[in-house]
Amino acid sequence: MTPIVEVRDLHKRFGELDVLKGIDFTVAEGEVVSIIGASGSGKTTLLRCLNLLEEFHQGEVLIGGETIGYSIRRGQRVRIREQEVARQRAMTGMVFQAFNLFPHMSALDNVTLGLTKVRGMPRSEAVELADHWLERVGMLERRDHRPSQLSGGQQQRVAIARAIAMNPKVMLFDEATSALDPERVGEVLETIRSLAQEGMTMVLVTHEMRFARDVSDKVVFMEAGRIAEQGPPQRLFLHPESPRLQAFLKTSS
Numbered sequence: 333m334t335p336i337v338e339v340r341d342l343h344k345r346f347g348e349l350d351v352l353k354g355i356d357f358t359v360a361e362g363e364v365v366s367i368i369g370a371s372g373s374g375k376t377t378l379l380r381c382l383n384l385l386e387e388f389h390q391g392e393v394l395i396g397g398e399t400i401g402y403s404i405r406r407g408q409r410v411r412i413r414e415q416e417v418a419r420q421r422a423m424t425g426m427v428f429q430a431f432n433l434f435p436h437m438s439a440l441d442n443v444t445l446g447l448t449k450v451r452g453m454p455r456s457e458a459v460e461l462a463d464h465w466l467e468r469v470g471m472l473e474r475r476d477h478r479p480s481q482l483s484g485g486q487q488q489r490v491a492i493a494r495a496i497a498m499n500p501k502v503m504l505f506d507e508a509t510s511a512l513d514p515e516r517v518g519e520v521l522e523t524i525r526s527l528a529q530e531g532m533t534m535v536l537v538t539h540e541m542r543f544a545r546d547v548s549d550k551v552v553f554m555e556a557g558r559i560a561e562q563g564p565p566q567r568l569f570l571h572p573e574s575p576r577l578q579a580f581l582k583t584s585s
């Protein structure tokens with residue numbers, strides 16, 4: 333079966349700095365993959381490449397079997413047009429550390445905006461779908477609140493509803509709980525966990541080691557722009573092979 337995400341020999345540079353130095357991994361349909369590793373190892377950059385928020389210079393990313401970000405013309409890599417970028421970006425649903433909701437809009441309008449503007453859905457249909465997902469994340473009662481009237485955990489749940497309502501092939505979570513007060517972390521992790529249990533394909537960058545161990549089918553450990561080790565959580569967490577991962581787990585548990 334075609335993987336939902338396939339990353340082949342991905343390289344990314346910021347100026348002189350090699351941030352991703354040849355990344356290979358796949359995500360099958362319904363799989364939950366957690367990316368762990370020290371700060372600065374390239375986790376966020378990798379996720380941003382999957383969402384086309386970063387250009388990459390070498391290697392290939394396929395979402396649902398489609399190469400994203402560029403096409404080959406007469407043997408040359410050619411960056412695709414913005415309209416095409418927008419279409420391909422919508423194949424993945426990104427949830428950011430800082431929520432990134434539109435502050436002047438209600439929770440409901442934050443969710444309907446992409447549906448009406450990007451998907452061209454009639455407003456009534458978009459509201460119905462938005463209500464479904466707001467209910468799913470436990471935010472239906474607050475659908476008319478603006479972000480400033482919501483807690484961080486509630487804002488993040490709206491952000492999850494907004495991303496998932498667009499029906500992406502895969503959800504990408506970039507440290508979705510890092511900006512939350514400790515007492516709000518659990519409610520967001522529970523939301524993510526329940527979506528995972530329903531079979532949503534996901535890639536999570538996370539510092540929540542226990543959560544990664546519980547929820548993931550596969551864990552990817554990054555070290556200085558490379559994947560140092562990947563495999564099932566039981567193996568990585570209980571029997572880490574590389575000394576780097578052993579050291580990392582000691583400091584982060």
Ligand code: ADP
Nearest residue numbers: 346349351369370371372373374375376377378
């Ligand atoms: P992680 O998510 O593992 O903490 P990042 O992907 O955020 O790592 O960053 C990896 C490296 O890339 C770091 O050295 C960081 O400083 C650098 N980096 C990230 N974004 C940029 C950028 N926009 N411009 C220059 N350097 C960047």
